[in-house]
Amino acid sequence: MSGNETPEPRWLDDRQQQVWRQWLLAHRELNALISRQLQADGGLSLPDFEVLVALSEAPDRRLRATVLADGMFWERSRLSHQVKRMEARGLVSRIDCEQDRRGAWIGITAEGQAALDKVAPGHVETVRRHLFDRLDEASLEALGRATSAVLDGIDGPEVTYPNTKVS
Amino acid sequence: MSGNETPEPRWLDDRQQQVWRQWLLAHRELNALISRQLQADGGLSLPDFEVLVALSEAPDRRLRATVLADGMFWERSRLSHQVKRMEARGLVSRIDCEQDRRGAWIGITAEGQAALDKVAPGHVETVRRHLFDRLDEASLEALGRATSAVLDGIDGPEVTYPNTKVS
Numbered sequence: 001m002s003g004n005e006t007p008e009p010r011w012l013d014d015r016q017q018q019v020w021r022q023w024l025l026a027h028r029e030l031n032a033l034i035s036r037q038l039q040a041d042g043g044l045s046l047p048d049f050e051v052l053v054a055l056s057e058a059p060d061r062r063l064r065a066t067v068l069a070d071g072m073f074w075e076r077s078r079l080s081h082q083v084k085r086m087e088a089r090g091l092v093s094r095i096d097c098e099q100d101r102r103g104a105w106i107g108i109t110a111e112g113q114a115a116l117d118k119v120a121p122g123h124v125e126t127v128r129r130h131l132f133d134r135l136d137e138a139s140l141e142a143l144g145r146a147t148s149a150v151l152d153g154i155d156g157p158e159v160t161y162p163n164t165k166v167s
Numbered sequence: 168m169s170g171n172e173t174p175e176p177r178w179l180d181d182r183q184q185q186v187w188r189q190w191l192l193a194h195r196e197l198n199a200l201i202s203r204q205l206q207a208d209g210g211l212s213l214p215d216f217e218v219l220v221a222l223s224e225a226p227d228r229r230l231r232a233t234v235l236a237d238g239m240f241w242e243r244s245r246l247s248h249q250v251k252r253m254e255a256r257g258l259v260s261r262i263d264c265e266q267d268r269r270g271a272w273i274g275i276t277a278e279g280q281a282a283l284d285k286v287a288p289g290h291v292e293t294v295r296r297h298l299f300d301r302l303d304e305a306s307l308e309a310l311g312r313a314t315s316a317v318l319d320g321i322d323g324p325e326v327t328y329p330n331t332k333v334s
Contacts, residue, residue, distance in 0.1 A: 009287065009288035009291050009292060010291065010292065010295055011291055012291060012294070012295070012299065015307070015311070016299050016307070018311065019307060019310055019311040019314065020294060020298070020299075022311060022314035022315055022317075022318060023194075023298075023310065023314050025314075025318055026314040026315075026317035026318050027190075027194045028239075028240050029240070029317065029318060030317060031240070032240040072195075073195050073196070073198070073199040120176065121176035124176050124177065124178055124179060125176060125177065127179070127187060128177055128179070130317060131187070131190075131317055132179065132183050132187075134316040134317060134319065135313055135316060138309070139309060139312055139313045139316065140182070140183070140186060140313075142305070142306060142309025142310065142312075142313065143186055143190065143309065143310065143313040144182070144185065144186040144189060145306055145309075146302055146306045146309060146310040146313075147186065147189035147190050147192075147193040148189055148193075149301040149302060149306065150189075150193035150196065150197060150297060150298055150301060151189060151192055151193050151196060152301065
């Protein structure tokens, strides 16, 4: 690697390495637990749930597809496929605006809201049991500071992710 | 909701709600940044990268498909599609064992290792710039404790995720 014009990478030290792995694994594990609960309680996937939460919290309970995609950090094509499947199941509805180049609106249906209401109690219980019940006050504050530091300087998307109180 | 036989859900309080959203957004944002870097530096997707890292760290640089899938918390079918695509690009190779019911082995190829080496410096730089450079020593320790608390009591998968030092 020597002799390159680029400087030697600043490799992580052992502790940083360990924390990084824990960060990734903790997130992955939580997602797996949440996915299982959403599927069991309401037949929803995690992406289904994320879309429904974003829509349920939006003004007039609908969002432009572009705004929704950006808020999820998803490619437009991924959102399009996702919405198509959810539309077929009656969870969301799409309103195309031919005269509006900014694209279609996606809205949550009554059925979508019912699905969300059904999984919400189990969802918050999962998040509590595997995260917040395990953190004392100081750890909660520290986690808040650390995650906030990551987000610092980033333009927040218009859509923020999951409110665990869905009512 | 009253009148149900189930107790009222323990909704998150405002601070927990905020930390939870930050946790999710920080992870999503980091993943988006990492994805962009991997794509730009080596034409790899984040799943490509995760598979390559897991294989590169495994004994003999190969893993059973089942073990790899479990380590990623992926469905077997997802891994199968992913591996098929990576095999077509020469990044991994698959060795089927007909007499062994525990399934095929997946190994990293020299080309796969080269792709990993190529993206590694930019990867660690991205992780540093957006996470570790933003945390002081106390926040690092706190993040370590918080993520460790989430993982506590969980059977670790045989495959742990990304070493950011890939050499």
